[in-house]
Amino acid sequence: MHVNIRNVFFIIFLLCFLTACEEVDLANKSKQAPSVESGATQKNEEVKKMILPDTPLQKGDQGEDVKAVQHILKSIGYTVKESGIFDEETVWAMTDIQLQQSDSLEVTGLYNHEVKAILENCLEEKVDIQPGNGFDENNIEFNPYEILVLVNKKHMLPEDFVPEDLVVPDVPFPFTEDLPKKMMRKPAAAALEKLFAAAQKADLNLFAQSGYRSYERQKELYTAYVERDGEDAANKYSAQPGQSEHQTGLAMDVTSPDVNFLLNEAFGETDEGKWIKEHCHEFGFIIRYPKGKQSITEYQFEPWHLRYVGEKAAKEIMEKGITLEEYLEDLSY
Ligand SMILES: [Zn+2]
Structure with missing residues (x-):
């Protein structure tokens, strides 16, 4: 069988080249792996930084602090608008979180240090918060747990409402x-x-x-x-x-x-x-x-x-x- 020496050299060269490419690729992959992880941590850090202002917030409050809280709520699955207005949906989300953690949190519908700590733990996956698990979404418009709830001759409480706490x-x-x-x-x-x-x-x-x-x-x-x-x-x-x-x-x-x-x-x-x-x-x-x-x-x-x-x-x-x-x-x- 006639073997062309040039072809043999070419095949050897090609094999070497491919192996080298694979090594480079592997090296790149091993370089990329930690950078993906640090990217996620960085994102969590950014998310956390947004709620660093410690100001307590309540219904009707407006501004960047409210927006930051809403951003976090959204990132953990709540369907709130990032409007910067502490509206009924935001009050409901607070109440829902507080009812899920009612052993350690007062149920008020307010944002405060205690809620902040829970949200931070939730982002670090130390605490599991499931939107709607504490308080059904039907209560967004009329939330008897929020401490600013209006009850009078026009706004009535449901017959079956008995506070849990x-x-x-x-x-x-x-x-x-x-x-x-x-x-x-x-x-x-x-x-x-x-x-x-x-x-x-x-x-x-x-x-x-x-x-x-x-x-x-x-x-x-x-x-x-x-x-x-x-x-x-x-x-x-x-x-x-x-x-x-x-x-x-x-x-x-x-x-x-x-x-x-x-x-x-x-x-x-x-x-x-x-x-x-x-x-x-x-x-x-x-x-x-x-x-x-x-x-x-x-x-x-x-x-x-x-x-x-x-x-x-x-x-x-x-x-x-x-x-x-x-x-x-x-x-x-
Ligand atoms: Zn009375």
């Missing part, structure tokens, strides 16, 4: 029975304890009279009031089932021995009542049904009915002398 605050009650009305939702209960501690320091004699009330209990009460006073009269002082803030677990009626532990207008004139009006906002509470605002709240003046809305909203509401209805209207975006 009810606890008994460590404050004095004028009765000893273990009744459900001692309870409040966790964030409100913690704030109430602080308010009572401050009142005690000021030598005041404050008592908690009535907190959480179920839909069923409100139904019983309302029916009894209607039987006693008639429907028109009952509607002026009592909520119909679903319309009571007490069902949210965010309200507490307070009183003092000076008015025999009653809930009446005279409480507003006691030292305790005056102190409450002056200081409740420092602990995130408002007097929900103020004097002269009946046309808006549709309830008569109730100096004893405290509603938890968080410190930021409470400060503005009490300082401006407005109602929750007016405050929320001003947030319109």
Whole structure:
């Protein structure tokens, strides 16, 4: 067989060339592998950096901080708009995360340090958050867990809403029975304890009279009031089932021995009542049904009915002398 020596050399050369190419390729691959990984880490770092501002945020807030939170929410699967406006969807996402981590987080619908830490852990895959696992998406428009929830004669709570995080605050009650009305939702209960501690320091004699009330209990009460006073009269002082803030677990009626532990207008004139009006906002509470605002709240003046809305909203509401209805209207975006 005739072998062309030039062809043999050519084949050897070709084989060498191909092997060399493969080696170069392998070398490139091994160089690329870590760079892909560091790219991902870098991306996570960038994502994390975006939420580094520590400012607490709530419904209606606007700006770059809100946008950064929304960006992170989107990156972990939430279908929120990156609008820079803390809207209902963002409040819902906060609530959903908080309910999934309710052992360590207060359920408020607010963005704060605790949520920030959870989001960071989620990005590092140390915590598993699944959008919708804590709180169904049907609750985006009306979210009874957010501390700014509006409940009144036009905005009713569903019959089956029972807050998951009810606890008994460590404050004095004028009765000893273990009744459900001692309870409040966790964030409100913690704030109430602080308010009572401050009142005690000021030598005041404050008592908690009535907190959480179920839909069923409100139904019983309302029916009894209607039987006693008639429907028109009952509607002026009592909520119909679903319309009571007490069902949210965010309200507490307070009183003092000076008015025999009653809930009446005279409480507003006691030292305790005056102190409450002056200081409740420092602990995130408002007097929900103020004097002269009946046309808006549709309830008569109730100096004893405290509603938890968080410190930021409470400060503005009490300082401006407005109602929750007016405050929320001003947030319109
Ligand atoms: Zn009340």
